[in-house]
Amino acid sequence: MKNLFRAFLAIVIVSVILIVAINRLNASQGFSGSDTLTVYNWGDYIDEELISRFQEETGITIIYETFDSNEAMMTKIQQGGTSYDVAVPSEYMVEKMVEEDLLLELDHSLLPNMQNLDERFLDMAFDPGNRYSLPYFWGTVGIVFNPTLLPEGTEITGWDDLWNPAFENQILLIDGAREIMGMGLNTLGYSLNDTNPARLQEALDKLKELTPNVKAIVGDENKLLMQNEEAAIAVGWSGDAADIMWENEDIDYVVPEEGSNLWFDNFVIPKTARNVEAAHQFINFMMDPEVAAQNTEYVSYSTPNKAALEFMPEDMVEDERFYPEPELTELLEVYENLGQQNLAYYNELFLQFKMYRK
Numbered sequence: 001m002k003n004l005f006r007a008f009l010a011i012v013i014v015s016v017i018l019i020v021a022i023n024r025l026n027a028s029q030g031f032s033g034s035d036t037l038t039v040y041n042w043g044d045y046i047d048e049e050l051i052s053r054f055q056e057e058t059g060i061t062i063i064y065e066t067f068d069s070n071e072a073m074m075t076k077i078q079q080g081g082t083s084y085d086v087a088v089p090s091e092y093m094v095e096k097m098v099e100e101d102l103l104l105e106l107d108h109s110l111l112p113n114m115q116n117l118d119e120r121f122l123d124m125a126f127d128p129g130n131r132y133s134l135p136y137f138w139g140t141v142g143i144v145f146n147p148t149l150l151p152e153g154t155e156i157t158g159w160d161d162l163w164n165p166a167f168e169n170q171i172l173l174i175d176g177a178r179e180i181m182g183m184g185l186n187t188l189g190y191s192l193n194d195t196n197p198a199r200l201q202e203a204l205d206k207l208k209e210l211t212p213n214v215k216a217i218v219g220d221e222n223k224l225l226m227q228n229e230e231a232a233i234a235v236g237w238s239g240d241a242a243d244i245m246w247e248n249e250d251i252d253y254v255v256p257e258e259g260s261n262l263w264f265d266n267f268v269i270p271k272t273a274r275n276v277e278a279a280h281q282f283i284n285f286m287m288d289p290e291v292a293a294q295n296t297e298y299v300s301y302s303t304p305n306k307a308a309l310e311f312m313p314e315d316m317v318e319d320e321r322f323y324p325e326p327e328l329t330e331l332l333e334v335y336e337n338l339g340q341q342n343l344a345y346y347n348e349l350f351l352q353f354k355m356y357r358k
């Protein structure tokens with residue numbers, strides 16, 4: 001009897017060990033078999049109703065987290081504490097993540113809605129053949145301004161106008177190192193991908209001169225501050241401008257004449273993914289024309305989904321400030337992946353600018 005009990009106990013212990021081992025193996029290979037999907041996206045960058053719809057339609061629960069800069073997102077993914085299934089880096093960061101072997105290749109056969117995307121936004125230099133990424137939204141960096149709050153006789157057509165002493169304490173800047181250093185470089189006539197230390201230092205010095213006009217360096221709250229007329233001017237992303245302008249019709253947006261940034265944010269599947277199949281399912285869902293149209297109307301950024309355009313209000317699609325012709329976008333610069341060292345230098349100079357203000 002005793003022996004029988006021992007044998008029984010041994011079988012139970014071996015079974016438990018086996019079950020635990022199989023589960024671990026599955027998790028490390030990305031077959032979670034679990035019904036959750038962890039999505040890591042920019043703040044204010046999705047219609048949350050669509051998250052609920054995806055959950056209802058698929059039975060998959062989405063854990064949704066947000067970030068406010070490419071650099072913050074990259075650090076978190078590298079640390080590996082959370083197993084993100086889908087993330088949304090901008091183009092230069094996609095390239096960097098591929099370089100650092102952080103991304104899985106996409107399985108295009110699971111993404112039939114890819115056909116809805118405008119070819120103009122596919123197969124770009126940062127990810128030839130879209131092996132690792134598919135575009136989610138795109139836009140420019142520019143100046144949002146409220147003409148009713150600008151001192152008489154002032155106007156804004158380019159970066160250089162922002163240094164006008166009449167705008168004292170009136171400007172909000174987006175909290176992004178590439179964006180603001182890029183603005184400094186463009187104002188001086190340099191490329192926003194410049195890596196020459198002397199020219200970067202010159203850009204920092206130029207930015208320091210803007211300090212009296214800077215009211216705050218902000219994230220997504222720029223929208224509320226502009227809508228509520230607490231500032232007259234904001235340097236930021238086009239989609240935020242569109243959103244602000246829906247709420248306050250006095251406000252306008254300009255892409256500065258000296259040049260600016262054209263950017264693309266993209267879906268990727270990090271190697272940390274535990275639910276690769278659901279990640280593809282989610283990306284494909286977001287590229288459905290009606291889903292993309294609803295999302296675009298909500299978020300206000302420009303969609304690369306050509307098929308979605310016909311489900312969107314005409315005045316939105318025809319607004320050349322947010323859907324500029326290719327001739328205009330060709331004059332703009334896309335951020336290049338400048339490498340770890342240069343990126344760190346950009347961050348360091350931007351930090352110096354922020355400290356200088358205090």
Ligand code: N2P
Nearest residue numbers: 042043044045237265
């Ligand atoms: C929206 C974030 C826009 C990201 N809050 C621009 N790359």
